[in-house]
Ligand SMILES: O=C(O)CCC(=O)C(=O)O
């Protein structure tokens with residue numbers, strides 16, 4: 421996880437919400453992207469998520485450890501091909517604990533057991549929502565690859581303003597826990613063509629690590 425030579429400073433966006441620019445160096449980015457490409461294959465691979473009221477999410481998604489669907493967790497891809505979910509890799513839990521330690525300046529012993537991988541093409545976005553299907557109060561740790569996006573981070577009380585727009589670039593981590601754990605957040609747009617040329621990714625991939 422060796423990051424940038426001259427890292428941009430970490431920034432607290434709200435109490436409990438910390439942006440860690442460039443936490444993943446180019447080697448870690450390549451490793452995570454290669455893993456995502458393996459996980460994306462069937463069974464229980466990348467799918468389009470259908471919402472209960474008939475819409476579709478514009479991102480494509482897969483889960484590890486526990487399968488997320490709107491709105492809950494299962495052991496199989498209940499709204500996909502029905503196959504058992506792929507295992508959650510222990511190294512990804514270690515990366516998440518390191519990010520939480522960097523964000524809060526204290527060790528983290530959370531047993532992370534879920535990752536959600538979201539794949540954004542140039543038109544994809546994610547509406548304001550809360551990550552509220554987990555029983556655990558542990559922080560959510562997000563890792564971004566490829567194109568920069570606008571990550572909109574609001575409050576737990578409602579999906580409207582005030583919010584802060586943060587640019588999440590390739591290699592950035594974002595941790596939200598404690599008072600920010602149930603804050604509304606979303607991705608109103610990505611910035612197509614901003615991925616580092618060496619990575620070999622068109623579009624954006626985001627991995628959120630959680631305890632279910
Ligand atoms: O793509 C992102 O940066 C956010 C993803 C997200 O909010 C989620 O998976 O719940």
Ligand SMILES: [Fe+2]
Pocket residue numbers: 549550551605
């Ligand atoms: Fe989310």
